[in-house]
Amino acid sequence: MRLSADDGQLRALVGRTRVFLLDLDGTVYIGDEPIGPMARTLAAVRSSGRKLVFCTNNSSKSAQAYARKLKKLGLFGREDEVYTSGIAAAEYLRANFAGKRVFLVGTAALRREFSARGIALDDADPDVCVLAYDTALTFRKLALFNRFLAEGKPYIATHADAVCPAKGVYPPDVGSFIELLRCSSGRVPDVVCGKPGPVMGGLLASHLGVAANEVAMVGDRPYTDIRFGNNNGFGTVLVLSGETDAAAAEKLPPSDRPQAILNSFNDIEKYL
Ligand SMILES: [Mg+2]
Structure with a gap:
């Protein structure tokens, strides 16, 4: 020691x-x-x-959800803040892709956080793609993301942890999604935020x-x-x-x- x-x-x-x-x-x-x-x-x-x-x-939950949990445990003070890799991705987009339309593979909570920061989400013809910890991931979202990567759109990941800490067996996190998309598209993220x-x-x-x-x-x-x-x-x-x-x-x-x-x-x- x-x-x-x-x-x-x-x-x-x-x-x-x-x-x-x-x-x-x-x-x-x-x-x-x-x-x-x-x-x-x-x-x-x-x-x-x-x-x-x-x-x-963890970009699957909103800052408010973490603040609620911390408050419940008596750990959150009035001046405290929560900062997730999802917020970092949103702030990065505002600084580097201002006004651009974003295809976000992420939870409803993260979509709301992006919208609250004035980021326009677009699933049809986006300018930039963001991969977050989407616990409601579907094949349709993966296939779309892969198509936009093949078209050469900028590729941002919220973080790259391979697995998420949990009781028992750790479930796949964004790092595992990144490997899947590397296999299908040949691309890796241009920027990892977390x-x-x-x-x-x-x-x-x-x-x-x-x-x-x-x-x-x-x-x-x-x-x-x-x-x-x-x-x-x-x-x-x-x-x-x-x-x-x-x-x-x-x-x-x-x-x-x-x-x-x-x-x-x-x-x-x-x-x-
Ligand atoms: Mg820890």
């Missing part, structure tokens, strides 16, 4: 952090259970003047109006959460409350190595 060796570094990291980006499952809750006294911990972080943004790659790439990180930092080094990413997955922080110049805190244990944390490649490790985010309280 390197916790004591990280003490000074953690103090410095927390000292310069204005915004904590928090992963959800494995970091603040597991399933429907908050991890330890997380409600108290998050309240202490807010009282220290720091902002909390819950940050997830963790661990730079798109969502850049959008978040500018949305929050802070410098990269004033942001700290906290998560339990080294190859998405920690790599995301490292790729974007954020501070990085790995928590051992989810899918990574202390032994695995010792053996990470440089790209996925965090600046600090905590047993859970609850241990942040003494550094605030």
Whole structure:
């Protein structure tokens, strides 16, 4: 356990952090259970003047749905925000494809989020294609998407996780859809918005109006959460409350190595 060796570094990291980006499952809750006294911990972080943004790659649910769940668990404060890879894709489109018509393979919740941001959805003759975590995916949508890819339309994916964390066997996520479409069309996404790439990180930092080094990413997955922080110049805190244990944390490649490790985010309280 390197916790004591990280003490000074953690103090410095927390000292310069204005915004904590928090992963959800494995970091603040597991399933429907908050991890330890997380409600108290998050309240202490807010009282220290720091902002909390819950940050997830899951583009199948709306930010409001996550906020509702977090509120129910007592984990959501009035100034907190939720940022999904679906929102990142919508913001990316507004910045880079303004006024263009979009074919979205995504849930009804994400379609509403796109529409609320003024993005015109078009299933017949779009300018750009977006692949999200569509839990109502149909053959018709796949075949249409494949046709638009063959016609050379720009191709954006919300994220590229191969599977979605769940109880029992993990179901296929967007990364698996990407492989299917690579097989049929020969194309891979031109842009992937979510963790661990730079798109969502850049959008978040500018949305929050802070410098990269004033942001700290906290998560339990080294190859998405920690790599995301490292790729974007954020501070990085790995928590051992989810899918990574202390032994695995010792053996990470440089790209996925965090600046600090905590047993859970609850241990942040003494550094605030
Ligand atoms: Mg997680």
